[in-house]
Amino acid sequence: FQTFQHYFKQINLSKMALVKLVKDLGTSVRVIGGQMFNPFWWRSEGKKNLLELEKKVPGAIERVNKGEIIPEWEYITEGKLGWEYRQVLAGNQDPWCLESIHYPRSNHARPHIIYTMESYRIIGCVDCMDDLHYINYILIKSGEMGRCRDCGSCFLCLPHPEPELIWQDHH
Secondary structure: OHHHHHHHHHHHHHHHHHHHHHHHHHHHHHHHHHHHOOHHHHHHHHHHHHHHHHHHOOOHHHHHHOOOOOOHHHHOOOHHHHHHHHHHHOOOOOOOOOOOOOOOOOEOOEOEEEEEOOOEEEEEEOOOOOOOOOOEEEEEEOOOEEEOOOOOOEEEEEEOOOHHHHOOOOO
């Protein structure tokens, strides 16, 4: 008797899955028929996008009608990407402080300054790579100095000078 109950539960579950599949298929057909193959829908979406672009960049419609392509950095002004575009346009090519910079070898009197937005930073020392085939990774807490065990280079980890600008998001 238990096997029959188990069998009917499986059939019931498969019916529910089939009903969900049919509903999802109906939604997909409606979207494909109403949007993807509908030239009037695409035209109205294009007009909406142009009007949104005109709000952000005055004179954009005339520029698009002339055939000019408007670069992203002109109309993306909010959020982290907008902040990054403004930083790059101002001349800061590495606003997130992610590019590795080759420093000359240092000592405790002149350590390498490493900025972080967390309470620590993991640094890979490549000053000693001339004769070694591995990278020494050093975990340094913010406000502390760390030293490479092979070459002796010193690194000072400091909090990023403008973290509120980096993590600012108006959304």
